[in-house]
Amino acid sequence: xxxxxxxxxxxxxxxxxxxxxxxxxxxxxxxxxxxxxxxxxxxxxxxxxxxxxxxxxxxxxxxxxxxxxxxxxxxxxxxxxxxxxxxxxxxxxxxxxxxxxxxxxxxxxxxxxxxxxxxxxxxxxxxxxxxxxxxxxxxxxxxxxxxxxxxxxxxxxxxxxxxxxxxxxxxxxxxxxxxxxxxxxxxxxxxxxxxxxxxxxxxxxxxxxxxxxxxxxxxxxxxxxxxxxxxxxxxxxxxxxxxxxxxxxxxxxxxxxxxxxxxxxxxxxxxxxxxxxxxxxxxxxxxxxxxxxxxxxxxxxxxxxxxxxxxxxxxxxxxxxxxxxxxxxxxxxxxxxxxxxxxxxxxxxxxxxxxxxxxxxxxxxxxxxxxxxxxxxxxxxxxxxxxxxxxxxxxxxxxxxxxxxxxxxxxxxxxxxxxxxxxxxxxxxxxxxxxxxxxxxxxxxxxxxxxxxxx
Numbered sequence: 001x002x003x004x005x006x007x008x009x010x011x012x013x014x015x016x017x018x019x020x021x022x023x024x025x026x027x028x029x030x031x032x033x034x035x036x037x038x039x040x041x042x043x044x045x046x047x048x049x050x051x052x053x054x055x056x057x058x059x060x061x062x063x064x065x066x067x068x069x070x071x072x073x074x075x076x077x078x079x080x081x082x083x084x085x086x087x088x089x090x091x092x093x094x095x096x097x098x099x100x101x102x103x104x105x106x107x108x109x110x111x112x113x114x115x116x117x118x119x120x121x122x123x124x125x126x127x128x129x130x131x132x133x134x135x136x137x138x139x140x141x142x143x144x145x146x147x148x149x150x151x152x153x154x155x156x157x158x159x160x161x162x163x164x165x166x167x168x169x170x171x172x173x174x175x176x177x178x179x180x181x182x183x184x185x186x187x188x189x190x191x192x193x194x195x196x197x198x199x200x201x202x203x204x205x206x207x208x209x210x211x212x213x214x215x216x217x218x219x220x221x222x223x224x225x226x227x228x229x230x231x232x233x234x235x236x237x238x239x240x241x242x243x244x245x246x247x248x249x250x251x252x253x254x255x256x257x258x259x260x261x262x263x264x265x266x267x268x269x270x271x272x273x274x275x276x277x278x279x280x281x282x283x284x285x286x287x288x289x290x291x292x293x294x295x296x297x298x299x300x301x302x303x304x305x306x307x308x309x310x311x312x313x314x315x316x317x318x319x320x321x322x323x324x325x326x327x328x329x330x331x332x333x334x335x336x337x338x339x340x341x342x343x344x345x346x347x348x349x350x351x352x353x354x355x356x357x358x359x360x361x362x363x364x365x366x367x368x369x370x371x372x373x374x375x376x377x378x379x380x381x382x383x384x385x386x387x388x389x390x391x392x393x394x395x396x397x398x399x400x401x402x403x404x405x406x407x408x409x410x411x412x413x414x415x416x417x418x419x420x421x422x423x424x425x426x427x428x429x430x431x432x433x434x435x436x437x438x439x440x441x442x443x444x445x446x447x448x449x450x451x452x453x454x455x
Contacts, residue, residue: 005118011103014048023059029106030063032120036086036109038066042078043092044173044232046099046198052092061134070143074174074233077147079107079325093232096202097422111324115289144177152184154319159337160187166226169194174233192217203235204308205360206245218243229328236309236328240345247357248309251331253277256303258334259317263302265294268401269428270307273353285402288326356434358441361424370418370425378404390447
């Protein structure tokens with residue numbers, strides 16, 4: 001997979017992320033976008049990230065930019081530190097994809113870059129300038145602690161009193177911060193599953209083996225919840241007291257409503273329960289740049305979230321300043337602090353609108369093959385009907401905002417979308433019960449394998 005911009009920045013195989021390619025994109029970013037007081041650099045824990053961070057710093061110094069190295073920190077912690085200093089930022093991460101791939105996320109002093117910024121960066125790739133000797137790199141050792149303090153200050157030292165919470169550490173860059181955060185808020189913490197090697201955790205398509213492990217941990221340790229994130233700490237994974245994963249768009253609904261939002265901006269892949277939870281819902285294409293663009297166009301108390309759980313706060317609420325990048329901690333804390341009054345997280349989730357989503361993906365499917373399949377099903381009604389017959393449904397309407405989203409005659413939703421940054425074909429389904437959503441997902445994946453000749 002040649003490096004390219006997707007929905008979450010520049011991504012590609014580590015072997016393709018050469019010093020020349022990384023340097024060219026960093027220089028183009030610095031020429032084309034607002035930089036502010038300098039460039040903050042952070043990274044996740046995959047083996048290639050330190051070397052790529054060094055490439056970024058070298059390129060920025062050659063442009064005469066002051067570089068601040070924040071080390072291994074979550075993406076939202078880096079963004080918070082950079083925006084607080086009026087600086088731009090680059091995060092080295094491949095998020096949830098395997099360790100043989102990596103990438104760069106770019107931030108202006110106002111937050112995550114927009115699609116317009118992306119176009120400007122690509123247009124500036126062919127522009128060259130002579131290198132200069134920039135200032136020495138500054139070390140920032142407080143970005144992670146400041147990120148934790150943001151939430152301790154807002155929620156208070158007793159917010160999680162009486163709760164016993166497991167932290168599935170794996171290889172998430174923010175694992176130690178989560179282990180600090182829970183007791184700082186009054187909870188009891190138990191670390192689970194720390195890994196010395198990188199594990200790709202996709203919070204939008206949690207593997208069956210991990211789901212079982214989470215249930216086993218919850219049962220063995222008498223936990224009220226288990227929390228975790230993807231590799232760079234901007235997408236949450238939260239289970240209830242039984243170890244059942246709570247899907248990200250439901251976390252978004254709960255968090256946004258509790259924060260007092262009257263407008264929610266969320267992609268077409270998110271649960272339609274949002275329309276019952278908020279006064280206004282704006283639907284976008286999938287990816288935080290599209291969500292941010294929608295939030296900038298909205299009026300009122302606006303939040304944004306995605307099906308992966310990443311949450312964006314667009315207004316000051318409960319003492320928290322806005323943070324216009326995906327965050328994993330807020331959509332943990334709000335449900336956890338409200339679960340006690342509801343009788344537990346499972347009871348809190350049961351209070352949400354009766355619409356249930358499930359998602360997974362077929363991996364190692366080249367993007368062009370996924371696109372060809374989705375285009376064929378879109379253009380050929382007979383092929384579409386044949387595909388949906390496998391799921392005992394017929395197409396009632398089609399939404400082409402991002403991929404092919406089909407509403408069936410029984411109210412279920414089946415949404416196909418080629419990934420924008422990995423060789424994956426994603427499938428989202430929605431139904432009026434969790435078992436119906438899970439069954440439709442399983443049948444739909446088998447139908448896709450048949451279409452691709454993988455059976």
